[in-house]
Amino acid sequence: MSDIAEPVYQTEALIAEDIDAYLEQHQHKSMLRFITCGSVDDGKSTLIGRLLYDSKMIFEDQLAALEADSKRVGTQGQEIDFALLVDGLAAEREQGITIDVAYRFFTTEKRKFIVADTPGHEQYTRNMVTGASTADLAVILIDARKGVLTQTRRHSYLAQLVGIRHIVLAVNKMDLVDYDQVLFDAIVKDYAEFARGIGIKSFVPMPISGFKGDNITALSPNTPWYKGPTLIDYLETVEVDNSAAQAKPFRLPVQWVNRPNLDFRGFAGLIASGTVKPGDQIRVLPSGKTSTVSRIVTLDGDLDQAVASQSVTLCFDDEIDCSRGDVIATSASPAQVADQFEATVVWMSDEALKPGRAYWLKIGTQTVSATVQAPKYEINVNSLEQLAAKTLELNAIGVAEITTDKPVVFEPYGDNRTLGGFILIDKISNSTVAAGMLHFSLRRAQNVHWQAVDIGREAHAAQKGQRPAVLWFTGLSGSGKSTIANIVEKKLFAQGRHSFLLDGDNIRHGLNKDLGFTEADRIENIRRVGEVTKLMTDAGLIVITAFISPFRAERDMVRAMLPDGEFIEVFVDTPLAEAEKRDVKGLYKKARAGELKNFTGIDSPYEAPERPEIRIDTTKVTPEEAADLIVERILGVWSPDL
Amino acid sequence: MTRTLTHLERLEAESIHIMREVVAEAEKPVMLYSVGKDSAVMLHLARKAFYPSPPPFPLLHVDTTWKFKAMYELRDRMAKESGMELLVYQNPEAKERGINPFDHGPLHTDMWKTEGLKQALNLHGFDVAFGGARRDEEKSRAKERIFSFRTASHGWDPKNQRPELWNLYNAKKAKGESIRCFPISNWTELDIWQYIQLNDVPIVPLYFSAPRPTVERDGLLLMVDDERFPLQPGEVPVERSIRFRTLGCYPLTGAVESEAATLPEVIQEMLLTTTSERQGRAIDKDAGGAGMEKKKQEGYF
Numbered sequence: 001m002s003d004i005a006e007p008v009y010q011t012e013a014l015i016a017e018d019i020d021a022y023l024e025q026h027q028h029k030s031m032l033r034f035i036t037c038g039s040v041d042d043g044k045s046t047l048i049g050r051l052l053y054d055s056k057m058i059f060e061d062q063l064a065a066l067e068a069d070s071k072r073v074g075t076q077g078q079e080i081d082f083a084l085l086v087d088g089l090a091a092e093r094e095q096g097i098t099i100d101v102a103y104r105f106f107t108t109e110k111r112k113f114i115v116a117d118t119p120g121h122e123q124y125t126r127n128m129v130t131g132a133s134t135a136d137l138a139v140i141l142i143d144a145r146k147g148v149l150t151q152t153r154r155h156s157y158l159a160q161l162v163g164i165r166h167i168v169l170a171v172n173k174m175d176l177v178d179y180d181q182v183l184f185d186a187i188v189k190d191y192a193e194f195a196r197g198i199g200i201k202s203f204v205p206m207p208i209s210g211f212k213g214d215n216i217t218a219l220s221p222n223t224p225w226y227k228g229p230t231l232i233d234y235l236e237t238v239e240v241d242n243s244a245a246q247a248k249p250f251r252l253p254v255q256w257v258n259r260p261n262l263d264f265r266g267f268a269g270l271i272a273s274g275t276v277k278p279g280d281q282i283r284v285l286p287s288g289k290t291s292t293v294s295r296i297v298t299l300d301g302d303l304d305q306a307v308a309s310q311s312v313t314l315c316f317d318d319e320i321d322c323s324r325g326d327v328i329a330t331s332a333s334p335a336q337v338a339d340q341f342e343a344t345v346v347w348m349s350d351e352a353l354k355p356g357r358a359y360w361l362k363i364g365t366q367t368v369s370a371t372v373q374a375p376k377y378e379i380n381v382n383s384l385e386q387l388a389a390k391t392l393e394l395n396a397i398g399v400a401e402i403t404t405d406k407p408v409v410f411e412p413y414g415d416n417r418t419l420g421g422f423i424l425i426d427k428i429s430n431s432t433v434a435a436g437m438l439h440f441s442l443r444r445a446q447n448v449h450w451q452a453v454d455i456g457r458e459a460h461a462a463q464k465g466q467r468p469a470v471l472w473f474t475g476l477s478g479s480g481k482s483t484i485a486n487i488v489e490k491k492l493f494a495q496g497r498h499s500f501l502l503d504g505d506n507i508r509h510g511l512n513k514d515l516g517f518t519e520a521d522r523i524e525n526i527r528r529v530g531e532v533t534k535l536m537t538d539a540g541l542i543v544i545t546a547f548i549s550p551f552r553a554e555r556d557m558v559r560a561m562l563p564d565g566e567f568i569e570v571f572v573d574t575p576l577a578e579a580e581k582r583d584v585k586g587l588y589k590k591a592r593a594g595e596l597k598n599f600t601g602i603d604s605p606y607e608a609p610e611r612p613e614i615r616i617d618t619t620k621v622t623p624e625e626a627a628d629l630i631v632e633r634i635l636g637v638w639s640p641d642l
Numbered sequence: 643m644t645r646t647l648t649h650l651e652r653l654e655a656e657s658i659h660i661m662r663e664v665v666a667e668a669e670k671p672v673m674l675y676s677v678g679k680d681s682a683v684m685l686h687l688a689r690k691a692f693y694p695s696p697p698p699f700p701l702l703h704v705d706t707t708w709k710f711k712a713m714y715e716l717r718d719r720m721a722k723e724s725g726m727e728l729l730v731y732q733n734p735e736a737k738e739r740g741i742n743p744f745d746h747g748p749l750h751t752d753m754w755k756t757e758g759l760k761q762a763l764n765l766h767g768f769d770v771a772f773g774g775a776r777r778d779e780e781k782s783r784a785k786e787r788i789f790s791f792r793t794a795s796h797g798w799d800p801k802n803q804r805p806e807l808w809n810l811y812n813a814k815k816a817k818g819e820s821i822r823c824f825p826i827s828n829w830t831e832l833d834i835w836q837y838i839q840l841n842d843v844p845i846v847p848l849y850f851s852a853p854r855p856t857v858e859r860d861g862l863l864l865m866v867d868d869e870r871f872p873l874q875p876g877e878v879p880v881e882r883s884i885r886f887r888t889l890g891c892y893p894l895t896g897a898v899e900s901e902a903a904t905l906p907e908v909i910q911e912m913l914l915t916t917t918s919e920r921q922g923r924a925i926d927k928d929a930g931g932a933g934m935e936k937k938k939q940e941g942y943f
Contacts, residue, residue, distance in 0.1 A: 019910040027836060031649035100803060102784045103777045105830045112649040114828055126805045133807035243644040255662040260695040268691070270659040270809070275644075299693040309647055311658035311691070324666050348805045362810055365666070421808045430814040432804045 038141030039151035047210035049082020250274030253364035338441030388556030413437035460540035475572030487627035530558035680774035706754035731762035794818035862896035
């Protein structure tokens with residue numbers, strides 16, 4: 001224990017000498033909630049154990065038990081294993097891992113802290129998100145020996161997703177790399193690049209050792225090159241977002257109507273944002289009825305003003321209808337009401353999302369029945385790629401449309417966590433299966449009704465005497481996609497079919513002229529093409545597209561947009577050597593010479609379809625034969641249905 | 643004009659919000675009332691949450707018949723003051739078999755408290771029960787949700803807890819299943835004491851030091867609270883200036899020698915002390931490191 005620094009931030013002297021002064025000081029402390037996260041074995045639990053130890057939150061009997069446990073099951077040899085203080089479940093101690101969030105408390109001279117220690121393993125993502133949802137700040141730990149890992153990226157993404165604004169990058173275990181500044185700088189640079197990519201605007205990097213105590217409570221002599229604050233300094237002084245919430249428009253989701261007798265009717269709830277005074281004009285949502293606040297009632301007497309994060313009971317001047325689930329808002333700037341949304345959904349159940357199934361959706365104090373559509377895409381949290389998905393499995397995160405059976409009062413999650421964050425509850429098992437964050441409302445619902453009633457997609461198709469479809473040609477550059485696609489369209493046209501060939505270049509000249517060739521832009525390019533093909537199939541057309549579309553995810557994304565059976569993937573299978581030999585446009589030569597970057601097949605991969613509906617081997621058939629084959633196949637399959 | 647809320651104001655608001663969610667969503671809630679300082683704060687918060695109505699649920703005291711006399715006095719007084727119904731439940735089987743802490747060891751807690759609680763909840767059909775547990779008390783409690791789901795047999799599955807995001811609580815359950823709700827989860831011992839001081843919350847006088855008759859046994863300083871205390875041969879009660887940091891059954895609750903007779907003095911002593919609060923209780927030592935987790939899985943609060 002010789003290398004454990006003496007606790008430095010407990011005001012023991014003040015407690016002993018003037019307890020009243022200490023209590024006065026303590027009473028006015030603010031509160032900061034933060035999480036620690038990062039990869040397995042980055043030392044999260046150890047860091048928290050260290051904070052508790054240094055702030056004297058560990059008592060003698062606990063310390064004695066800790067010393068005994070450390071020797072018995074600890075992972076630090078004969079030294080104290082602080083992690084054992086935090087990992088509280090038997091299964092956690094047996095396996096030496098953190099399964100569920102543990103909430104810990106400590107206090108310094110300036111602040112009271114609630115810290116949630118969140119699990120690193122991917123399978124416990126839902127527990128990590130639980131901890132993050134109430135946090136103001138995240139301490140992301142990195143093992144200095146390992147650098148930025150997949151889990152680091154995943155946790156940073158999740159922290160950003162739930163709206164944590166303050167991020168500390170704690171490069172831990174500096175003692176094991178001889179406090180190497182060059183290594184530290186390299187890790188910070190590496191992380192900065194990644195952080196920018198996911199929209200983290202700023203973070204505070206620190207070289208620390210949770211085990212040895214470097215730069216936790218005092219600047220360490222081992223890192224004279226580090227000029228920033230200690231971890232505790234930063235936690236004590238970082239701005240807590242109270243005032244920001246108070247500056248927003250007044251919102252109070254009504255929890256409960258208080259009616260002790262005929263003369264009193266009060267509306268109880270926690271103020272989600274803004275401030276309220278007697279005399280304020282309010283509007284009850286979703287009804288839109290207006291009134292004036294007459295009193296703010298508490299057991300300790302009426303208040304002149306109440307602010308965000310306080311639990312209060314409001315009375316109105318007149319008797320207007322208002323009950324649980326309603327939101328009381330300032331009448332000058334009321335919240336939105338809608339029944340269809342786009343949202344990010346984090347799936348938390350072993351049983352995957354069932355698109356179209358009804359779940360309970362709880363948002364604020366409103367509980368409604370809701371259905372989730374098949375996700376627009378899933379986010380690979382490790383690579384941040386958008387993947388096509390038909391459902392969301394445990395721990396998957398995706399973007400999907402949600403429809404509720406009743407209008408919901410809401411605000412975008414970025415503006416208001418209370419009115420933008422929701423959970424989904426399985427109606428049979430009653431378990432919480434997902435959490436979500438609303439982006440914006442979709443006002444398409446009415447339009448679809450209006451359009452679908454008389455002339456829907458079936459009517460369009462019937463008028464043309466055909467079943468709509470998308471023939472999605474994919475293959476290497478020079479494989480023969482466009483050649484075959486052209487012949488196919490001519491043949492369909494000749495047979496009186498209504499078709500349209502979507503050309504990649506043409507689309508990039510018009511609809512997609514704002515897009516470049518970054519990965520994100522390429523995905524957006526395909527997404528828009530997908531939306532256009534969807535509209536055209538709604539109009540009853542047979543759509544033919546010819547894009548290299550090298551990534552399975554993008555093709556699957558379009559497949560997911562369309563009704564089952566309408567997406568026909570045509571894999572024009574030409575070996576790279578053959579395509580390069582043909583080199584119709586001379587592009588392979590340029591790519592080989594290094595003049596073209598990200599060229600599919602050369603320095604960018606082509607992911608061949610695993611189960612295409614149609615596969616054309618161009619080394620065995622001519623383009624003309626291939627086109628006959630395709631036309632015969634699609635019309636052969638469909639004709640009997642018409 | 644903005645103002646920064648203190649940590650106690652934020653904790654109070656959070657607890658009140660939790661209680662109102664329960665009342666709005668539960669069919670038949672109840673508040674477990676143990677008469678300790680945490681129960682006292684929880685009761686006070688409930689009165690604030692529903693003012694001017696009295697809290698719209700009864701208080702349930704799962705009695706072991708072995709509590710301190712002063713606890714029974716305060717219990718009855720607080721029920722009257724709050725205008726709430728007080729339900730007292732004593733396990734009839736434990737009563738019939740004369741289960742007591744002197745002769746029966748861990749069976750005493752198991753039958754009176756764990757079994758008694760389950761029986762009481764089943765008897766009345768309560769679907770949500772408020773408890774005054776705090777996360778800073780013990781390691782397995784640090785991991786427990788605010789709305790803690792229990793099976794029809796009152797079991798807790800720590801590895802399969804419902805995710806609990808923001809301040810959104812899932813109170814849905816099937817018939818027979820129930821929820822333990824912990825509105826003061828995020829309070830620390832210091833928060834509790836300071837809140838008691840700032841709000842003049844009535845607590846049992848045993849928390850304050852006074853001369854009381856005691857004997858020393860198995861390393862615990864026990865108070866001879868009534869004539870049922872069997873003195874061992876040669877044992878003579880000694881008057882000592884003592885107080886209690888935690889209150890339970892008097893034969894199982896160790897006192898500390900102390901001169902702290904006022905709230906600030908009690909807080910001062912608490913802050914300068916070097917042993918944890920639950921150390922005075924025998925219950926946590928039964929099953930090694932995972933004692934409380936095991937008890938909770940079996941249905942202990």
